[in-house]
Amino acid sequence: xxxxxxxxxxxxxxxxxxxxxxxxxxxxxxxxxxxxxxxxxxxxxxxxxxxxxxxxxxxxxxxxxxxxxxxxxxxxxxxxxxxxxxxxxxxx
Numbered sequence: 397x398x399x400x401x402x403x404x405x406x407x408x409x410x411x412x413x414x415x416x417x418x419x420x421x422x423x424x425x426x427x428x429x430x431x432x433x434x435x436x437x438x439x440x441x442x443x444x445x446x447x448x449x450x451x452x453x454x455x456x457x458x459x460x461x462x463x464x465x466x467x468x469x470x471x472x473x474x475x476x477x478x479x480x481x482x483x484x485x486x487x488x
Contacts, residue, residue: 413449413453413454413455414454414455414457415443415454415455415456415457416456416457416458416459417440417456417457417458417459418437418458418459418460418461418464419458419459419460419464420460420461420464420467420468421461421463421464422440423437423438423439423440423461424437424438424439424440424443425437425438425459425461426438426443428447437461437462437463
């Protein structure tokens, strides 16, 4: 079953679209193109351009994309004293 993204966009002047954005990498969960449950995480600029949306057309809620969730779980599994060293290595 495909979602009808056109129907949602036809109402965009009247209804704000709720968009899930990763709070770490800022990718957007695109559930309008794929079958239900098989959506993909996309670059937010690509998403906004593809569906011709402006920031005023959406409301953002935050979550984690699968890649960032895995990285964050790995980070949390580190001992407390190694977490600071890991963050410094990532910034370099």
